[in-house]
Amino acid sequence: MTIKAQFDHSNCADCPIRHRAVCARCDADELEALDAIKYYRSFEAGQTIIWSGDQMNFVGSVVSGIASLTQTMEDGRTQMVGLLLPSDFVGRPGRDVAPYDVQATTDVVMCCFRKKPFEELMDETPHIAHRLLQMTLDELDAAREWMLVLGRKTAREKIASLISIIARRDASIGQKGLSGQIVFDLPLTREAMADYLGLTLETVSRQISALKKDGLILLEGKRHVTIPDLGRLMEEAGDDSDGGFLV
Amino acid sequence: MTIKAQFDHSNCADCPIRHRAVCARCDADELEALDAIKYYRSFEAGQTIIWSGDQMNFVGSVVSGIASLTQTMEDGRTQMVGLLLPSDFVGRPGRDVAPYDVQATTDVVMCCFRKKPFEELMDETPHIAHRLLQMTLDELDAAREWMLVLGRKTAREKIASLISIIARRDASIGQKGLSGQIVFDLPLTREAMADYLGLTLETVSRQISALKKDGLILLEGKRHVTIPDLGRLMEEAGDDSDGGFLV
DNA sequence: CGAGCACTTGATCGCTTTCAATAGCTGTGG
DNA sequence: CCACAGCTATTGAAAGCGATCAAGTGCTCG
Numbered sequence: 001m002t003i004k005a006q007f008d009h010s011n012c013a014d015c016p017i018r019h020r021a022v023c024a025r026c027d028a029d030e031l032e033a034l035d036a037i038k039y040y041r042s043f044e045a046g047q048t049i050i051w052s053g054d055q056m057n058f059v060g061s062v063v064s065g066i067a068s069l070t071q072t073m074e075d076g077r078t079q080m081v082g083l084l085l086p087s088d089f090v091g092r093p094g095r096d097v098a099p100y101d102v103q104a105t106t107d108v109v110m111c112c113f114r115k116k117p118f119e120e121l122m123d124e125t126p127h128i129a130h131r132l133l134q135m136t137l138d139e140l141d142a143a144r145e146w147m148l149v150l151g152r153k154t155a156r157e158k159i160a161s162l163i164s165i166i167a168r169r170d171a172s173i174g175q176k177g178l179s180g181q182i183v184f185d186l187p188l189t190r191e192a193m194a195d196y197l198g199l200t201l202e203t204v205s206r207q208i209s210a211l212k213k214d215g216l217i218l219l220e221g222k223r224h225v226t227i228p229d230l231g232r233l234m235e236e237a238g239d240d241s242d243g244g245f246l247v
Numbered sequence: 248m249t250i251k252a253q254f255d256h257s258n259c260a261d262c263p264i265r266h267r268a269v270c271a272r273c274d275a276d277e278l279e280a281l282d283a284i285k286y287y288r289s290f291e292a293g294q295t296i297i298w299s300g301d302q303m304n305f306v307g308s309v310v311s312g313i314a315s316l317t318q319t320m321e322d323g324r325t326q327m328v329g330l331l332l333p334s335d336f337v338g339r340p341g342r343d344v345a346p347y348d349v350q351a352t353t354d355v356v357m358c359c360f361r362k363k364p365f366e367e368l369m370d371e372t373p374h375i376a377h378r379l380l381q382m383t384l385d386e387l388d389a390a391r392e393w394m395l396v397l398g399r400k401t402a403r404e405k406i407a408s409l410i411s412i413i414a415r416r417d418a419s420i421g422q423k424g425l426s427g428q429i430v431f432d433l434p435l436t437r438e439a440m441a442d443y444l445g446l447t448l449e450t451v452s453r454q455i456s457a458l459k460k461d462g463l464i465l466l467e468g469k470r471h472v473t474i475p476d477l478g479r480l481m482e483e484a485g486d487d488s489d490g491g492f493l494v
Numbered sequence: 495c496g497a498g499c500a501c502t503t504g505a506t507c508g509c510t511t512t513c514a515a516t517a518g519c520t521g522t523g524g
Numbered sequence: 525c526c527a528c529a530g531c532t533a534t535t536g537a538a539a540g541c542g543a544t545c546a547a548g549t550g551c552t553c554g
Contacts, residue, residue, distance in 0.1 A: 071395045073485050079398040081391035092384055133380045137339055143390040144328035148318045150397035151326040151445025198398025238320050452502055
């Protein structure tokens with residue numbers, strides 16, 4: 001069930017994702033046009049936002065919270081194929097049917113646009129189309145980065161990769177630095193991590209325990225993580241620790 | 248070393264990828280503008296077209312042949328993250344440095360555009376930007392499809408997936424039907440397949456032998472494949488055999 | 495004819511999965 | 525306040541799949 005949005009963005013100027021979302025490049029006029037076709041929806045953690053195969057009648061941006069794109073095989077095996085953070089875009093202009101399940105991993109607020117008007121708007125305003133192209137290219141890069149993780153990394157490297165990516169994204173959104181300690185909460189269950197990494201949840205649990213034992217991460221409870229040295233963790237992930245690109 | 252292009256497309260109208268490439272939607276004027284900044288380059292099988300980290304001074308389309316995008320870890324592990332077929336686009340407007348190696352898997356002819364003028368052209372001609380967005384979204388879908396393969400499929404399913412995807416793409420380009428027998432040549436070495444699938448070349452070889460023994464594929468020599476029943480092969484790949492989307 | 499390459503096949507090893515039991519936490523109701 | 529259900533997570537033991545190491549085949553080209 002959709003719960004009530006806990007904040008009212010009557011004004012796009014106040015929007016927390018204003019400068020990163022699909023509308024980032026829009027001028028006042030364009031923003032007004034978008035405003036006319038937008039509405040907010042909220043979802044509780046665990047809810048499915050869109051079912052694979054469903055008719056899509058909106059596209060939109062994640063305003064707050066985390067959602068995931070998931071593919072499922074007939075026999076039930078699942079693979080997460082995308083992690084949607086605030087400002088990420090959901091849906092594809094020009095496509096009617098959703099190819100993946102979209103699920104709210106945490107409580108999620110979305111800024112939705114009715115698809116038809118959005119598509120028309122996109123044809124008229126190059127700023128939107130251009131920004132969407134940029135974001136899609138970024139997602140493609142992230143997907144390809146992830147293919148390397150899925151195809152060639154060991155379980156330990158996969159976990160280290162995931163944790164350092166979450167840490168970097170978190171730091172990037174919160175404008176915190178990457179040097180010194182990084183502290184954050186894992187937004188994913190062990191099972192969701194396993195789905196993302198192509199592992200079982202038991203293996204995820206074991207490898208997290210191992211990283212903890214080796215002092216690469218500190219755990220308080222199940223979810224609260226402190227990274228004493230991100231560089232060391234990224235080495236463990238098999239990345240060159242200079243790789244400074246933030247998704 | 249670059250070898251001489253074996254055909255001269257003085258005229259875009261004759262181009263074999265005219266209707267599928269980034270220029271697909273362009274009108275006569277736009278085509279002329281593109282024509283002014285284009286040039287052809289040819290590469291021999293095995294050549295590296297672009298090195299990861301290199302300055303990119305062009306973008307372009309694969310006209311003929313097959314190229315691959317590959318990521319490499321410091322210790323030498325590699326993962327193919329994209330397979331570029333005729334009409335596929337190489338390079339990213341707005342980015343200077345190549346993030347992946349691009350290699351010619353077979354002999355390749357590319358239609359290149361100098362990057363700077365292409366970027367300017369893109370800002371002016373929505374047809375190009377729009378088509379590029381479409382193609383990028385398609386590639387993103389393909390990448391996500393592949394994440395499921397890499398993360399959750401068994402070696403046998405991976406091989407079956409790769410062969411049926413090549414078969415479908417081949418049939419789509421050649422305008423051949425998908426019913427009845429499909430006959431084609433594998434454009435990849437066992438090692439390249441392994442790189443694509445996150446396997447070793449020995450495992451690839453074993454699984455191909457197994458599929459052959461089970462009658463799912465017929466082999467003549469090492470590369471020439473006949474698929475007696477694509478539906479059955481796709482079942483083996485773990486896909487629902489109706490999944491009719493062609494990349 | 496021999497070198498080089500792509501590929502195949504065999505034997506063994508080890509990592510991740512699978513199956514299974516247990517711990518810890520939260521919320522509910524007696 | 526405690527007992528218990530339900531959930532998430534941890535840990536152990538055993539099995540299986542793909543990797544690794546190794547040898548050998550078949551083809552092309554000089």
